[in-house]
Amino acid sequence: MTTPPPAPQAVLAPLTESAVFLSIVVPPGGEETVRGLLPDLAGLTRSVGFRVPDEALTCVAGIGSDLWDRLFDGPRPAELHPFREVTGERHTAPSTPGDLFLHVRALRMHPCFELARLVTDRLGGAARVVDEVQGFRYFDNRDLLGFVDGTENPTGRGAAAAVLIGDEDPDFAGGTYVMVQKYLHDLAAWNALTVEQRELAVGRRQLDDVELDDETKPADSHVALTTIEDPDGTEREILRDNMPFGSLERGEFGTYFVGYAATPEVPERMLTRMVVGDPPGSSDRILEVSRAVTGGLFFVPSQDLLDDPPPAPATSTPARAAATAVPAPTAPAETPGSGSLGIGSLR
Ligand code: HEM
Numbered sequence: 001m002t003t004p005p006p007a008p009q010a011v012l013a014p015l016t017e018s019a020v021f022l023s024i025v026v027p028p029g030g031e032e033t034v035r036g037l038l039p040d041l042a043g044l045t046r047s048v049g050f051r052v053p054d055e056a057l058t059c060v061a062g063i064g065s066d067l068w069d070r071l072f073d074g075p076r077p078a079e080l081h082p083f084r085e086v087t088g089e090r091h092t093a094p095s096t097p098g099d100l101f102l103h104v105r106a107l108r109m110h111p112c113f114e115l116a117r118l119v120t121d122r123l124g125g126a127a128r129v130v131d132e133v134q135g136f137r138y139f140d141n142r143d144l145l146g147f148v149d150g151t152e153n154p155t156g157r158g159a160a161a162a163v164l165i166g167d168e169d170p171d172f173a174g175g176t177y178v179m180v181q182k183y184l185h186d187l188a189a190w191n192a193l194t195v196e197q198r199e200l201a202v203g204r205r206q207l208d209d210v211e212l213d214d215e216t217k218p219a220d221s222h223v224a225l226t227t228i229e230d231p232d233g234t235e236r237e238i239l240r241d242n243m244p245f246g247s248l249e250r251g252e253f254g255t256y257f258v259g260y261a262a263t264p265e266v267p268e269r270m271l272t273r274m275v276v277g278d279p280p281g282s283s284d285r286i287l288e289v290s291r292a293v294t295g296g297l298f299f300v301p302s303q304d305l306l307d308d309p310p311p312a313p314a315t316s317t318p319a320r321a322a323a324t325a326v327p328a329p330t331a332p333a334e335t336p337g338s339g340s341l342g343i344g345s346l347r
Contacts, residue, residue, distance in 0.1 A: 005166075006174030006302035010058035011239070011260050012159055015141065015150060019105040019243050020112040021180065021256050022120070023098035023131040023296055030126030031070050031312070034100065037122050039307050044122070048115045049106075057106040059115055061306060062178045062298025067099035072310040078169045079177065079264050083297040086268075088276040091287045093181060097130055098296040101180060103241070103258060109134060131294055133182060133256045135243025144244045144253045145190055145286070147202050148209040152223075154237045162237040163260045174302030179267040181257045182294040190289040201285035220282040225273040228266070236266045255290070264297055 026034055041061055049057035063071065065082045083095040102119060104112045112134075120129060143149040154162045165175045190198065195206055203223025204211050211217070217224055228236050241258040259267040274284035301309075 006304040008164055008174045008176065009060045009300055009303050009306065011060055011163055011176050011178075011300060013056065013058045013105065015137075015241060016056055016105040017107050017137040018109040018112050019103065019135040019241070019256075020109075020116045021131075021133040021135065021243075021258070022100075022102040022104075022116060022129055023096075023180070023294065024100040024102070024120075024123070024127050025097050025130050026067055026070075026099040026127045028070075030123070031067075033123060033126035034067070035071055035309065035312060037119070038309055040122070041119070042303065042307060044118050045115060048111050048118065052106070052111050055106040055108060055111045057111045057115065058104070059119075060103040060178070060300055062101040062103075062300045064099045064101070064296065064298050068299060069313070071312065073313045074310045075171045077165075077172045077175060077177075077299040080299045081264075081297065083179070083295045084268065085295065086272050086275040088283050089281055091275045091283055091291075093271055093275050093292045094295050096294040096296065098294075098298070100127065101178065101296060101298045103178070105241075109136075131182065133243075133245045133254075135245045135256050138244040142244075143242065143255045144185055144187065144246065145198070145202070145255075145289075147198075147204060147206055149242050149255070150240055151204075151209055153240055158237065159239050161262075162266075163239045163262055165262050168262075172299070172301065172305070174304065176260050176262060176300045177264045177267075178298050178300050179257075179259045179261070179264060179271070180294070180296050180298075181271075181292045183255045183257060183290045183292050185253045185255065186289045186291075187253045201288070218285070220277060220285055222274070222284050222286045225278060225284050226270045228269055228273065236269070237261075238267050238270070257292075260300070 038061065041059055045057060045059045049055065065080045068076055068080055085095040086093040102116065104115050106112045138144060141148050141150055163176045165172050199205055199212065200218050201221060203217045203221035211223065230236060238259040238261040243256050244254070245256055246253045261267050274287060277283040
């Protein structure tokens with residue numbers, strides 16, 4: 001009997017109406033806490049999700065390149081590296097801090113928030129959330145630029161083939177890579193354009209979402225630059241889970257870009273074409289009004305690997321355990337039989 005391939009995390013789950021994206025930095029000393037948390041993520045997701053079965057709650061965890069080496073011994077995912085900043089003549093896609101990435105989604109925000117809260121609670125002082133984005137569905141899956149976002153995503157078997165690692169890296173089969181970037185839009189500048197100018201920037205019609213024909217679609221439109229092929233003509237795809245987000249207080253209107261792929265080379269090629277242009281100089285028109293302010297690349301292990309992670313690096317385990325030992329609680333012991341709950345004022 002052949003062994004079934006490792007089960008992936010919920011990367012192929014459909015777009016939902018709400019999501020929380022957390023980028024987390026793990027300072028030295030926090031490794032043991034993270035190692036303890038990863039196999040418990042599925043259980044924490046069940047603790048929240050079982051109480052709201054109609055919410056389609058899922059949580060995907062990604063691990064950055066540096067943290068991977070601090071957490072695990074043995075082989076590492078073949079293509080895991082830190083996010084590579086891309087700079088063109090006029091635009092930059094920066095690389096920003098992040099050791100762990102969490103993509104929590106559900107129909108409504110409250111289960112996402114509750115699960116994210118439980119996870120950050122478990123991390124305690126061992127890690128720091130450096131970027132939190134709460135994404136929402138905007139009408140018929142539109143981004144805040146007003147265009148339907150996600151139409152050309154692969155589905156079914158095509159999605160699995162684009163996203164999941166197979167025999168090319170057998171130790172990490174069932175895993176995937178995720179590239180994330182937070183974009184802020186200059187909506188005033190965008191809305192000052194005519195509908196036709198906006199459609200030429202994106203490469204699709206705004207109202208009915210139909211792709212412009214090849215004669216009309218400019219080479220520096222978003223769709224033209226992100227449609228890529230191998231030399232043999234095979235189109236390469238990624239699975240995008242972009243979500244709008246915003247803050248009226250901060251005057252922020254954004255798109256959180258999330259791209260899953262079996263190799264980071266594919267979204268990296270797309271991003272380079274957007275930022276640098278092809279030919280160089282003809283960068284993506286949507287970058288005229290959209291600025292990337294974060295950038296991260298993470299490996300998303302299979303669910304099987306997350307549940308049973310590789311051993312810790314042999315050299316540093318005892319020292320790390322000592323450094324991260326949580327001091328025993330100092331609250332005075334309750335007298336047995338006193339009837340006290342021992343929680344703050346609930347005595
Ligand atoms: C400001 C950020 C972004 C916005 C607002 C945005 C929006 C859109 C929209 C409206 C479409 C057309 C509909 C669709 O097929 O989904 C699209 C297509 C696409 N985008 Fe983006 N996108 C952004 C960033 C990116 C980035 C960073 C990448 C890759 C690194 C990317 C890759 C793609 C791909 C592969 C397609 C499908 C092209 C096709 O086959 O037609 N996008 N995006």
